[in-house]
Amino acid sequence: MAQTLKIKRGNNANLPSLTLEAGEPAFVLDTGKLYVGNGTNKVLINPDIPSNSQTTDKLKTARTIALRGDVIGSVLFDGSSDVTITTTEKASGVTPGTYCKVTVDTKGNVIAEEKLISSDIPSLTLAKISDAGTAASKNVGTSSGNVPILDSNGKLETNILPALAITDTFPVDNETEMLALTAQKGDVAVRKDLNKSFILKLEPPTVLTNWQELLTPTDTVLSVAGKIGIVTLTSSDVGLGNVTNESKATMFTNPTFTGIPVAPTPSAETNTTQIATAAFVNSVVANKTSVSGNAGTATKLETDRTIAIAGDVVGSASFDGSSDISITATISNMDGGTF
Structure with a gap:
């Protein structure tokens, strides 16, 4: 036959007067609380959880989150927002600077510095040095291919100099x-x-x-106008002291001739603007054909001539060329009548 297990139950208002034996349970209907007796008192099995214990957005007391070791830093955190911790690498104690030789720990931190010493530098062959120059590959000495050295005065030894001839x-x-x-x-x-x-x-x-x-050069010119060396001549040096520099464009404009200037004599038939010389004029006069006697130079006609006016106006005068004349003109008489 099935058995039914029943426990005490009731509302929270009756809880203070409730007495439970050790191990006896009781359920409060209106609050959903479960109690178990321990022989002297009632023990609440499912107490209320505080409202901010699991789902709160902010801690009641902010906490400091810190880093330590090789990297340090800290930030105050209360859960209300994300935070970032600004970190600082722990100082190694080495003075800042540039060093050729350093010591690092297993984490790559510089923990010591030193200067290079001769034992730190490996021996290098000349073939591994690119800028040593060509003299670096030569031995010191006075043999062929050697590089001579200077004495205490900074000069070459006389025994390696060739014989020198000093000319006086x-x-x-x-x-x-x-x-x-x-x-x-x-x-x-x-x-x-x-x-x-x-x-x-x-x-x-x-x-x-x-x-x-x-031997000297075969050129026999030893001086110019009495000058030697670098010679610069002037017009006076060559007897042309009165000669001046003239432009071809202006030297023949309105020239004034003095003395007896000479020009080419044109041919007899020339009829241009060429200058006529005295010889040309005399030739033309000597070969004239249109005049005779002294016509070329006469001031008076050998025979007087009468110059007459005929027609409606008449008149005349005798003319020999020695002076101007006037002709007295007379209009011819007309037949009278009434008009």
């Missing part, structure tokens, strides 16, 4: 002085008596044949 020049008045010179091979003697120079090709200088004449 000696002005002398004549051959005797030239042969008496204390000269060396390559020295030059300038002979004032010959205006020539000689070079000593062999020693001693006392032998004339040891002197070789230095």
